Amino acid sequence: MSFTIARTVEDALAAMATGARPIAGGTDLVVGARHGKAPLPSALVAIDRLRELKSCERTADGVSIGALFTHHDIETHPLLTTVYAGLADGSALVGSPATRHVGTIGGNIMNASPAMDTGAPLAVMGAEVELRSLRGSRRVPIEQLWTGPGRTCAEPDELCVAVHIPAPGERANSAYLRLEYRRAMEIAVVGAAAFVALAEDGTIAALRVGLTAVSPTIFTGDLLGQVGRSVADAAAVAAELSSQQATPISDVRASDRYRRHTVGVMARRAVEAAARRAAGETIDIPVNRAIGIGAAS
Amino acid sequence: MSEQIHLHVNGVDYPVTIAQERNLLSVIRGEIGLTGTKEGCDDCECGACMVLLDGQPVNSCSYLAVQAQDREITTVEGLADGQALGMLQRNLLEAGGVQCGFCTPGMLISATALLARTPEPSEEQVRIGLSGNLCRCTGYTKIVQAVQRAATELTAG
Ligand SMILES: Cc1cc2nc3c(=O)[nH]c(=O)nc-3n(C[C@H](O)[C@H](O)[C@H](O)COP(=O)(O)OP(=O)(O)OC[C@H]3O[C@@H](n4cnc5c(N)ncnc54)[C@H](O)[C@@H]3O)c2cc1C
Numbered sequence: 522m523s524f525t526i527a528r529t530v531e532d533a534l535a536a537m538a539t540g541a542r543p544i545a546g547g548t549d550l551v552v553g554a555r556h557g558k559a560p561l562p563s564a565l566v567a568i569d570r571l572r573e574l575k576s577c578e579r580t581a582d583g584v585s586i587g588a589l590f591t592h593h594d595i596e597t598h599p600l601l602t603t604v605y606a607g608l609a610d611g612s613a614l615v616g617s618p619a620t621r622h623v624g625t626i627g628g629n630i631m632n633a634s635p636a637m638d639t640g641a642p643l644a645v646m647g648a649e650v651e652l653r654s655l656r657g658s659r660r661v662p663i664e665q666l667w668t669g670p671g672r673t674c675a676e677p678d679e680l681c682v683a684v685h686i687p688a689p690g691e692r693a694n695s696a697y698l699r700l701e702y703r704r705a706m707e708i709a710v711v712g713a714a715a716f717v718a719l720a721e722d723g724t725i726a727a728l729r730v731g732l733t734a735v736s737p738t739i740f741t742g743d744l745l746g747q748v749g750r751s752v753a754d755a756a757a758v759a760a761e762l763s764s765q766q767a768t769p770i771s772d773v774r775a776s777d778r779y780r781r782h783t784v785g786v787m788a789r790r791a792v793e794a795a796a797r798r799a800a801g802e803t804i805d806i807p808v809n810r811a812i813g814i815g816a817a818s
Numbered sequence: 819m820s821e822q823i824h825l826h827v828n829g830v831d832y833p834v835t836i837a838q839e840r841n842l843l844s845v846i847r848g849e850i851g852l853t854g855t856k857e858g859c860d861d862c863e864c865g866a867c868m869v870l871l872d873g874q875p876v877n878s879c880s881y882l883a884v885q886a887q888d889r890e891i892t893t894v895e896g897l898a899d900g901q902a903l904g905m906l907q908r909n910l911l912e913a914g915g916v917q918c919g920f921c922t923p924g925m926l927i928s929a930t931a932l933l934a935r936t937p938e939p940s941e942e943q944v945r946i947g948l949s950g951n952l953c954r955c956t957g958y959t960k961i962v963q964a965v966q967r968a969a970t971e972l973t974a975g
Contacts, residue, residue: 523819524838524884544885551841552862552880561839567885593874617950618928619868619875705949706863 526567530574530682534655536566537678543568545589546623548616549632574627574682577601583687588627588680592639593618595626602806605686606798607642607695607714607791613807614638614699617706627681633667633738640667640739641714641731642697648686652679660685667738692726692801693718696794696808699733700783704815709734710775713763713787717752717795724748725755728792735767735784742766756792763788823887827852828896834883842878842886843867846893854894854923858952865951868924869893875931875950894923897930906930906968913964917955924951929965937973941966 525541527533533543541564544550554561568574574587577598584600592612595601602609615621615629615638629639630650640663648663652675663684666673675681689695699712712733718726725747732740742762747755764785769777794808805811822835827850834849843860846869847853858866860879867879870892897904903911906929916922925948932939932947939947944965945958953961 522839524821524882526885526887544882547881547885548862551882555841555861555880565882569885617865617875618931618947619865619877619950620862622874622931623871623876623881705946 522561523564524567525565527571530571530653530680533566533568533571533680534653534678536564537680538655540564540677541566542677543680545569545625545628546591548620548624549628549634568680569625580685583685586626586684586686588682588684589625590627592616592621592624592626592629595639596621596806603803604689605642605646605695606804606806607646607697607716607795608639608686610697610807610809611638611640611642611712611714614697614701614707614709614809626684630663630666630684631673631675631681633669633671633673635670635736635738636709636712636734637739638697638699638709638712638733641712641733641741642695643684643686644739644741645714645716645729645731646686646689646695647716647729648684650681651683651685652676653682654678654680658682664739664741670737689716689799690718692721692799694795694798696791696798696804698787698791698794698808698812698814700787701809701815704810707815708774711735711767711769711780711784711787713784713791715759715788715791715795717792717799719752719796719799720749723752723800725750725752725796728755728759730759730763730788730792732763732767732784732788735763735769735780740766752793752796756789756796759792760785760789821884823884825850825883825886825891826889827891828893836883838882838884840883842869842876842881842883842891845883846878846891852893852895856920856923858920858924863952864921865924865928866921868927868951870927870931873931873934875928877950892927892930894926897926905971906933906965909968909971910961910964913960913967915956915961915964921951921953921955925953925961929968932965933969933972938969939966 769780858864
């Protein structure tokens with residue numbers, strides 16, 4: 522193996538152009554290699570010292586989060602924990618404090634696990650991923666990034682530099698929950714994110730739901746038919762549709778039937794929590810703990 | 819490929835020549851000779867191998883040593899007060915939070931990081947702060963109490 526440390530984004534792009542794989546926190550890459558899932562790549566370029574990818578800035582139409590922003594950065598960021606609350610819900614659930622301090626948003630989405638916790642909230646918020654190589658830059662809607670479990674549409678020489686999220690607008694917010702058996706160091710059994718915008722009369726103006734760990738990639742759907750209906754009605758429909766559309770597998774954590782059922786429950790609760798936030802209520806991050814999912818301590 | 823790198827551990831500079839795929843834990847224990855940091859699951863689950871990297875907790879079993887070069891590494895040895903026990907260490911002992919002791923170095927590292935960012939943690943915050951550290955002896959209660967006692971001592975201090 523060869524290992525180099527990039528001091529600038531250009532360093533990293535040049536190394537990637539000759540075949541090196543980027544390593545940020547290594548919590549997927551190194552841990553996976555030690556599991557024997559995939560050996561360490563023959564060439565690695567460490568990107569964790571690239572200061573310019575550690576920022577989070579308001580933009581004209583929303584917020585731009587640098588690829589190296591960690592889950593801890595996200596779960597404690599004043600703007601992200603309020604306006605983009607669903608993302609903070611997701612990051613706050615990742616692993617342990619150590620995982621959250623080391624693991625990055627860029628690593629989470631580029632690793633493309635169907636069980637990743639930032640994927641569904643980013644998808645329902647309409648996030649775009651900025652990919653850069655020596656050949657240039659492009660933006661990809663995040664749902665198009667994932668092409669299968671562990672696979673993305675990024676070329677091997679493309680570095681994810683940032684995630685851009687549009688501002689939710691008035692009376693709109695998001696939430697993400699996952700089913701877990703313990704309250705730490707878990708992988709989502711299933712998870713669901715919702716983005717809700719409310720009309721002035723409190724009915725649904727927009728509703729998007731994203732599902733975790735029930736299909737080869739994060740599953741998202743716009744529930745256009747729910748516009749004008751009450752939150753309770755829309756949440757019930759979201760639950761039903763989520764269970765219908767999920768194509769889960771059975772594994773050590775749960776059977777497919779159990780996943781199909783519980784993803785509906787998660788979807789309903791995600792819609793309800795997002796709607797409460799959209800109406801101005803503060804629900805602590807992560808929603809999971811606020812509503813008591815997982816065994817009590 | 820082998821490479822000479824510098825690791826700064828507990829304020830001391832250690833030049834080491836190591837294969838690039840070596841994990842930080844094996845280098846701290848095997849090359850530098852600080853054996854306070856433990857190998858438990860060797861799989862990022864148990865937290866026995868926890869060290870601080872620039873003040874933040876990291877599972878050293880699954881972190882490349884080359885990636886830690888030129889950064890500040892703190893191991894449990896670095897938490898002592900000279901030859902005496904550090905404040906958290908003393909509280910953990912006094913509260914009965916140590917039995918077999920294997921998880922203790924990792925617990926201390928996580929608790930140090932927690933108290934640095936949350937000086938007056940609630941019980942829930944202590945439990946979340948220690949959630950990456952498994953203990954098979956104590957049932958956690960006394961560990962949690964020890965961290966809360968240490969926090970009280972610190973803020974009174
Ligand atoms: C104990 C433990 C618990 C965990 N719990 C959870 C959990 O609850 N939820 C969850 O979602 N995840 C969890 N994870 C997985 C992991 O921590 C996260 O996915 C994390 O965000 C990965 O980030 P990283 O910086 O460590 O990625 P790395 O391991 O450095 O990289 C992951 C992959 O992405 C690529 N990559 C990284 N950055 C970029 C970039 N900027 N551009 C292009 N490619 C890039 C790498 O080449 C690699 O293929 C857990 C991991 C561990 C070890």
